Amino acid sequence: MLFDNLPTARQKKRKTRKDFDKRLLAVDREYSKVWQQIRNLGYEDLEIPYQRGWKRTFVLRDDVRQSTRAAFFEGILEKINTEQYSSRKDFKKKRRRRGKSGYVVRPQELQKPGLYEFQRMRLTEEETRWFQEEEYWCPRSKCWRIQYVFREPWRFVLKTGPNMITQRRKHDWELECRKAELERILDAYPARSRLDWLHGRGYKWYKAWGYREDVRLSGNPFKNKQKEQVVRELFEIENITPGNISFELFL
Numbered sequence: 001m002l003f004d005n006l007p008t009a010r011q012k013k014r015k016t017r018k019d020f021d022k023r024l025l026a027v028d029r030e031y032s033k034v035w036q037q038i039r040n041l042g043y044e045d046l047e048i049p050y051q052r053g054w055k056r057t058f059v060l061r062d063d064v065r066q067s068t069r070a071a072f073f074e075g076i077l078e079k080i081n082t083e084q085y086s087s088r089k090d091f092k093k094k095r096r097r098r099g100k101s102g103y104v105v106r107p108q109e110l111q112k113p114g115l116y117e118f119q120r121m122r123l124t125e126e127e128t129r130w131f132q133e134e135e136y137w138c139p140r141s142k143c144w145r146i147q148y149v150f151r152e153p154w155r156f157v158l159k160t161g162p163n164m165i166t167q168r169r170k171h172d173w174e175l176e177c178r179k180a181e182l183e184r185i186l187d188a189y190p191a192r193s194r195l196d197w198l199h200g201r202g203y204k205w206y207k208a209w210g211y212r213e214d215v216r217l218s219g220n221p222f223k224n225k226q227k228e229q230v231v232r233e234l235f236e237i238e239n240i241t242p243g244n245i246s247f248e249l250f251l
Contacts, residue, residue: 024195031182034175041170053087055163058156073155079121080111085163112147
């Protein structure tokens with residue numbers, strides 16, 4: 001009767017696993033909290049601003065800026081404007097075609113929001129009339145989708161200027177050290193795979209064990225090969241002379 005209430009080996013194993021999961025989830029919650037605290041530190045102004053590359057964006061054309069509806073089009077531009085950054089002032093990128101290399105200008109267009117993004121812009125009725133609905137083929141989802149395009153994009157032109165860095169993110173070294181400690185715990189095997197399983201996310205086992213992607217995708221090296229060819233390749237690897245040995249002894 002003294003041994004009736006003792007846990008079995010299976011119950012001990014289950015209790016150990018549950019305790020590991022609780023501690024792992026607690027570490028993950030603390031990591032999210034520390035990460036959010038680091039993000040909320042904000043920015044501080046630099047004493048000496050510096051330039052990092054170039055910035056290109058859309059602005060109103062000169063004749064549109066001088067018209068009476070400049071404020072109206074400026075409000076539309078704020079919602080569909082785009083920005084690009086480059087280390088070159090001419091915004092060219094290297095392109096190689098048919099063995100010949102050259103430089104071409106990077107394309108830049110206004111935003112073409114989808115149905116959901118277009119509704120979230122909260123455009124007025126007058127601003128909505130300046131957009132037209134178009135259908136395009138989405139190769140990722142393999143279906144036709146709807147996008148809204150500004151009717152008169154000629155009203156906006158590209159303008160290039162220096163990309164000046166005037167602020168930098170604040171740092172708290174105690175939080176950074178704690179974040180590094182938590183990352184070291186979460187990146188250790190099998191913490192990351194177990195945590196993904198607890199959150200219902202997929203996990204690739206070969207990444208946990210350090211397998212390379214190209215090795216995993218190579219597949220079985222002896223697939224779709226004859227028995228004699230497989231044995232010959234094995235002999236070549238081991239530097240063994242088969243002689244009069246029968247192939248059936250190895251297969």
